[in-house]
Amino acid sequence: MLLDVQNLTITFNTKNGLLTAVRDLSFQMETGETLGVVGESGCGKSITNLAIMGLLPSQAIVSATRLSLEGKDLLSLSEREWQRLRGKDIAMIFQDPMSALNPCYSVGDQLVETLLVHRDMSKKDARLESLNLMEQVGIPAPGERLKAYPHELSGGMAQRVMIAMAISSNPKLLIADEPTTALDVTIQDQILRLLKDIQEKRQMSLMLVTHDLGVVAQNTDRIQVMYAGELVEAGLTRDVIHHSTHPYTAGLLAGHPDARQSADKTHKARLPSIQGMVPNLRQRPQGCQFHPRCAYAQDKCRLEAPKLTGQVSCHYPLPGSSKIC
Ligand SMILES: Nc1ncnc2c1ncn2[C@@H]1O[C@H](COP(=O)(O)OP(=O)(O)OP(=O)(O)O)[C@@H](O)[C@H]1O
Ligand SMILES: [Mg+2]
Incomplete structure (x- = not known):
């Protein structure tokens, strides 16, 4: 078992009182599998991921009977330990690659920096590995692109750079939170295929968060549907x-x-x-x-609130409609 989340509850302490955004959420992920997480806006998909990354703001109160990665208890990590875990064991790519990249540094410098932080290698090796990673994520003329600044890249290319950064430390789990919503449809497909390809080659676990059931239908082993946390x-x-x-x-x-x-x-x-x-x-x-x-x-x-029984949390589940997606 890679990730084990049991009874996760996330409550925000806001000016207007307490708000429980995620309630009693339990799920697990195995090594090498792809899990799709779907649900409308505001259903708690992103904050669940931020809890797994230890990145929730200080006004969030997190409780769980278990939150562990490869058996390691995440709830008791110090900030230093979280920093070591992030990027190394768990990496995340976001919806908008441009806002995740630093506009002041070239793509190459950012990739080299990430490699130096997470992998024990010389600057020269980090440069070579950057080229290698750029090739792996399908960036043409990678040598040239390494010198580019984020604003000089298209959205699709910037997302490929983000993926290169995310996989640079060989994470066990990659969380892709709406990785393609900011991109146009043909590029979306390419990025999803790339993620799937990388996941298979590296036997990495991939959590794919999206609004779109069509996207998860084609790219995941399992699905979980969230509603109101x-x-x-x-x-x-x-x-x-x-x-x-x-x-x-x-x-x-x-x-x-x-x-x-x-x-x-x-x-x-x-x-x-x-x-x-x-x-x-x-x-x-x-x-x-x-x-x-x-x-x-x-x-x-x-x-009465229903409990998750088998596949579904509903008092009167549908008989199991037959749909082809
Ligand atoms: N910093 C915060 N303070 C208070 N409430 C918050 C905060 N961040 C998130 N929430 C609450 O948590 C809910 C879930 O947010 P989250 O970002 O996880 O939704 P989501 O499912 O990822 O939606 P989307 O599909 O739009 O990305 C929000 O509707 C909001 O009520
Ligand atoms: Mg979100």
């Missing part, structure tokens, strides 16, 4: 995509154009899209968090 459905990608049983997952699938084309007509008529919004986390509804938006909600859903 809770896990609502989790399982093997093909099971979740073809037999989604949570009305929220089914709604997300119905919103995906490919799924919409292939979904059967009766089901589509019942789940045209998900009406409404993710609840205000300061005024969470009683019972199931999804019930105000759920076409299938019954009294029990309004009163």
